[in-house]
Amino acid sequence: METVMTIVAGTLFTSGVYLILSKTLLRIVMGLSLFTHGVHIMLMSINGLKRGAAPLLDEEAASYTDPVPQALILTSIVISFSLTAFSLVLAYRTYKEHGTDDVEQLRGQEHE
């Protein structure tokens, strides 16, 4: 099962990077979102997926999967959720102000 999840994470990384490198703002935001989800899945599968029951501290604790990565993912998901929300708003506002969602048009150093 870990192998499958690793492949899933790899696919998410690939498509995330592809989207980040494209020129439309919305695609870039989606790419960032996919990229962070790839990270989460990698983090989860790197220490093993669920085995046995819930990891409560008793005599059989050793046979369960380490719960720490899952706690980390939860934190990371919340952060990436808020970041995605903010970047969507920011991308929309930028589109309204600049009249374009093409990052090629957002180049330059001019400070009007």
Added chain:
Amino acid sequence: MNNIVVLPLFIPLFFGAFLFFIRHRLRLQQWIAGAAALASLGASLVLIGQIAEDGIQVLHMGGWEAPYGIPLVADMLAAILAAVASIVTFACLLFTFHFIGDERKSHFVYPLMLILLSGVNGSFLTGDIFNLFVFFEVMLLSSYVLLSLGGSRVQLRETIKYMIINIVASSLFVIAIAYLYSITGTLNIAHIAERVLESGQDGLTTTVSLLLLTVFGLKAGLFLFYWLPGSYSAPPAPVAALFAALLTKVGVYAIIRMFTLVFTQQPQITHNVILVLAALTMILGAIGAIAYWRIKQILAYNVIISIGFILFGVGVATETGLTGSVYYLVHDMIAKALIFILGGAIVAIAGTDKLREISGLIRYRPILGWLFFLSALALAGVPPLSGFIGKLLILQGGIQANHYVLAAVSLLTSLMVLYSVIKIFINSFWGETLLSEGEQKSSGRGTLLPSFLLAALVIALGIGAGSFMPYVEQAVEPLVNPQIYIDAVLY
């Protein structure tokens, strides 16, 4: 166990959250924000006193002993940096009182600045690597909002770039944490250090360390600084001063912490990479600082140069080099805030940041002019001021370790720094006065108080170096001998 350790990050966070509820009472917001920064400074100073007496202070949150819980660890380095961050934030808050408009003030500038301070202090004080990531995000999220607040075209454009770079960097950070966790089985930095020390630093660990260096390098502006000049020149001057003083320094602190505590066994790879990157950063930063004729750009490139310089001392990793780095880090946080505040005031008074269009400001603004001259000398490291001792020690460390080329590069870039800031001084203050009193775009009111505060600190750190030095030496002890840090946290 010492509950004071949590205060430098809790006070700004609590009052920052509270200020959201009194959005339209601007004067009250100003008072509370200033008081919170001062309270955070007070807590850090108490902490410094306790560390000087009893050594490293640790707080195991919720009573969960390390390595199971999340500890906050205040060693001397973290406490000093938290104190300086609080002072700088206080100065920037003073600067905002007159400098920015009521509309911006009522759109949560003060709560965001306090939460930024909370994230910065948290990053300094945490003893857990995932917690470090969380505090980075606290800091970055408030910086995204501060950067884009106001919604001008330039700000939006630069925020997009800044945010994309930082989200990718944060994702890489989580990847590095995941690998580190699967190698060592722990997230507590001291525990990681102990396990790496026991099992040796193999190829995989070194690879992870380079990934971490990439992440912190992106945040600090070490070589991967291409986002920095644009985004630091977009926001209003008080926010830019806060960013220049604090944000990159957190990345530098993280590099210092990880590469003196955890990844110490393969210096021929990791520390040499840091040295090469530091040299490239200094050279490219110097080229940028000389090439531009815009105040904001020149100052932004000066931020980059100093990052390279501090990390030169870290890469050398001898006691002298590290002492210099820590001293210069403290100096640089204060001096960068000072020069960004003064630069922002010049731009506001002249109404442009193009040097060729500004001239003869000294006639109406003599105090501003001489303060700028003072901070220019401080940045370049001229003797009685605070930059000198740090520079001297870093160079001494570098030459003792036979890094002659790097020492030459850093001396040369110091000259370039002096040239670039004096260029601003000569062009904007000397020459024929173009603007009459009435034509000035802004009075620049409220600049002098925070500037005097910071300038006094720059002078005090230079002249009073003798009484400040014992603290820096105590800060460097755990960097040179990681066992002190490990013992304090785990046993």
